[in-house]
Amino acid sequence: MKHRYIPMTETDREEMLSAIGIATVDELFEDIPEKVRFKGELNIKPAKAESALTKELAQLAAKNADARTYASFLGAGVYDHYKPIIVDHVISRSEFYTAYTPYQPEISQGELQAIFEFQTMICELTGMDIANSSMYDGGTSLAEAGTMAAGHTRRTKILVSETVHPEARDVVASYAAGQFIDVVTIPHKDGVTDMAELEELLDDNTAAVLVQYPNFFGQVEDIQKIGDITHAKGGLLVVSANPLALGVLTPPGKLGADITVGDAQPFGISEQFGGPHCGYFATTKKLMRKMPGRLVGETTDSEGRRGYVLTLQAREQHIRRDKATSNICSNQALNALAASVAMTALGKAGTKEIAYQNIAKTAYAKSAFEKAGFEVKYGGYHFNEIVVALKKPVKEVNAKLLEKGFIGGYDLGLTYPELSNHVLIAVTEQRTKEEIDALVQEMEALHA
């Protein structure tokens, strides 16, 4: 058969078989025992030509409600933010996306330098000393922070605030189970971590306390106080931070965080039904040699030229094998590049302005909901999400909103039983005043 991805011609094949000294390609598969040789044809769909397949998949995509067609107020860890158009132009350069891990630094300086810049930008935003080249996503990055803390402190319990993303907490629990670490949830009180419960649950066997900043309900928590309480018992403070919020929030590094993790999705990475996004992982100099993932460092060549290499690899699986503290190998390099481009485009002024706009728009939405008679739960400080109480099931309200062109918020009752009929509304800089007003108006009408 002929295919555009397979260049061998019949003549090529004949010449190659003769060079090998065999008559047919089948001879190359004779080492596969007869009993396990697959002789039929795979029962999968037949090949489709480029245009027809493109059309079919475009039709499949059109069955989904997307945030380019609908005004989306759904956040809960994945956000519709401004994505500079240049992001896709940069990551579409195939020198980047068709390369693999930069094992040969002489011909991989582009990727290596891009990672070095990413590491720097994450350090700048988080206020931490060191950041790695990326993790799968915010959830697995948080889970690895928990297991790293347990390994470092030689303790076997971690506390996770109930205000951390529920799916991230699930992942933390799965990873912890792998290494026989106990996970205990600190309940929330009025939408923030309950400090009294924290002090109650914290003990000498607690490796770390995991919190989110801003938290799942959009609240900005007092992580410094949580850190002080945790450190007093010898535990580590692990903060999962939305990097976009750090444009205006005091960085976790200044508030006592030992490890700061999160997802760079808000910076230039499309929602993509939940992945691939881009976890980041940052820590202190003290914990540098314990951290998972790839690190790029600066050095020089024999002529004194500056260059970049993968470094401190003795931590990693391909060197340490069963002694490694993490098994991560492939990561999210291309998405780290996308995030770097977005962080560069926004830059010093833009990261502040975008974060400011999120707070301003959310404040506006909050007052609009309140004026319309809705209860906006939790009086604390919001970043870009608020919890609104409804009189009807969220699913029912969202179905009606969809008809009006809105993707409604997250149904909190799915993961917080006490919050049934409560919706988590996200308002990013992408939502206009008009859209916010229209949403509130529609929800008010549904409420009546």
Next chain:
Amino acid sequence: MHKDNQPLIFEITKAGRIGYSLPELDVPEIDLSSHLPEGLLREESPELPEVSELDIMRHYTALSNRNHGVDTGFYPLGSCTMKYNPKINEAVARFPGFAHIHPLQDESTVQGAMEMMYDLQVHLEEITGMDEVTLQPAAGAHGEWTALMMIRAFHEANGESHRTKVLVPDSAHGTNPASATVAGFDTVTVKSNEFGLVDIDDLKSKVGPDTAALMLTNPNTLGLFEEDILQMAEIVHGVGGKLYYDGANLNAVMAKARPGDMGFDAVHLNLHKTFTGPHGGGGPGSGPVGVTKELAPFLPKPILVKEDDRYTFKYDVPQSIGRVKPFYGNFGIYLRAYTYIRSMGPDGLKAVTENAVLNANYMMRRLEPYFDLPYTQHCKHEFVLSGRRQKKLGVRTLDMAKRLLDFGFHPPTIYFPLNVEEAIMIEPTETESKETLDSFIDTMIQIAKEAEENPEIVQEAPHTTVINRLDETKAARQPVLRYTKEKEPVNV
């Protein structure tokens, strides 16, 4: 600063420049300090670049010019399957109905995405010969860990939590033992025999009532098919253990042999390798796991099911190992893999394997006279040479790899697998033409001659790259892992 240094983005920044276009604020201005708790309003701005849009494009274009990808040239990096990355995949992944859908939308609004996922699962089940597939794991290593956690849960459910040992051949990928460790197991290494295959006697002596699983790559990392696979399955199953298939090398047997038919209980695939992910400079990957019916109750949740013509996520899975990743895996990557499978069809996938194996054997036979070939039987999709003949002349495998850079080739994987001295692991893939293979072979032969006649030219390579060999010891001893403004520039 050295005149040849490529500036960092932080070094071309100028206060006051911007590269963004944010929406106009159309709601009332606020006073930030009254909207944030005391002490949490950031005092110092992060030192991020201040550059124009053109500055950004020039910067990253310059960086891309300092990078070698498959589209740049031949990339025979063993075990990584650096095949061509089809452009239709990139187009499809950017359709708004795939790129801009939220994972927590109501299921009724994402039926198209779920239909694709379900169909992909069905395709991967058929390709691997397994009963059920989860798309959740984000990469190969993540898939390994996921499957091992399932195997652990299976043994625990049977009251056999004493099964704490995972067997791994000495030729295995580093992720295998690392995954076993993070899944809570102890690793036991199994030796290879003189033919580069698992030593059956050694395996027999190491299995026992404490065996949880054997992790195996087939073909193994030497590119050799484990011919005794059925016997190995019998040995491991005989003591109550499970057989795990590392799918890194699936490009060697696709449509020719299926892990499920070989007796494997769990399989992970690297969609960014075999199924044109792409590799992205190190990721994102996608590492679906396929399992037998027996292990299926332990799959990570949610489970994607089809009820009549409706797709839904099932969360009530009592024996599940839980969630291994937020949401549903790297959708954008497995969507590309799906597009690729649909572009190839059954005969296309078979042709992929046949050509990948033909290419590898052709290269191996043509290079055999010039390099040591520790294992001489037919290989599968890759083969491993040893540079020990050249080493005696003072030219190491590393030197030869660096010399290849002067000819525009990405070198093969080197010093892996660990059981071959001065290893050179070559995987051409099926997407390369005979002309490309010949050109690489001729270059390798030339380098072998240089090693005899003019070793310095190899030892001092590369000569044509933007930078020479870098001081890795310095990088590790005095780690500089980020740019800082205050820091004295290197080598003024």
